[in-house]
Amino acid sequence: MLTPENIKQWFKLQSNSEEGGFFAGVYTSAIRIPNTFLPGFLPPTGKHALCSAIYYFLESGTFSAMHKVTGNMIYHFYSGDPVQMLLLYPDGSPNKYEICTFSNDIAAGAYPMKVIPGGTWMGSRLTPGGTYSLMGVTMDPGFDPADYTIGRRQDLITKYPEVSDMITDFTRG
Template identity: 55%
Template sequence: MATVKEIIEWYNMQPNDAEGGYYAEVHTSDISLPDNVLPGFPPLKGGRSLYSAIYYMLPSGETSVLHRVTGDMLYHFYSGLPVEMLLLYPPGSKKEYELCVFGNILERGSHPMKMIPGGTWMGSRLLTSHVEDYAFMGVSLMPGFNPADYTIGKREELIKEYPNQADLIKKFTRDSY
């Protein structure tokens, strides 16, 4: 199995200081959507790309802290070990939260692909703590990623909004953010 350092080098990955883990942009669509055609999205001059895709790697000992984007995200699992994924759904959804195993060990009930609806808070962490363990994934975003659509969750605010999930929220957030 490849090492964390090798994957970072092979895919020219950069640290995601806000969220945790590492990422590399793979593709951004040349097709753009004009501003104001997507309800609920912040206005942008020049519109938005139709979609984008990244590689994302989460090494052992790091957490992808709770974050959300305005559009939908489709996660793909490529290699490594499964992650525990916490989803906090927007108010009015059929369920408040979901805690699932995301990975490619199918016989243990993990999912190799997961659709995360826009506006859903999501975070993940490896289920193991060995130094060289990692999860190597991909994320497709519709519409394409734009920083205006990206929010890192603040622990106290999330606990106020989802008080029944306070213990989980503490595991998937940082004290200082």
């Protein structure tokens, strides 16, 4: 029987203590991009990788805290229970926010893949009764900690009061 522990061991997932959930790096491009070609990005240590990919895993009792990165993220759903995502879009976007379901159940209107534009705040959790969800995230350019920010509850509530209850659920302290 497939269990969350089996999955974490198989993919060598490690705890993401700041954001929540578990992750494992899968790929980082050897191709590097000079910062002069990436306006708006903070300088990494060296140059940014062209792209990178990770496995991301949520299990019952965990959630992905509100966070954003400078570049684009493409989320992929692989297996398990549906995930509820809260997306808070940056100024100038057509929508202010979006609440969507991420899973393989496209007949129910879920997304098995979701493109999240750079600068979008996002958080996620399993839908009620869920046990686990295995996902993947591809980033362009590749992940660099300099481009990663965890959201502050009050700042996000001030800017997005329409979804303050969900922001509270998707932030710590």
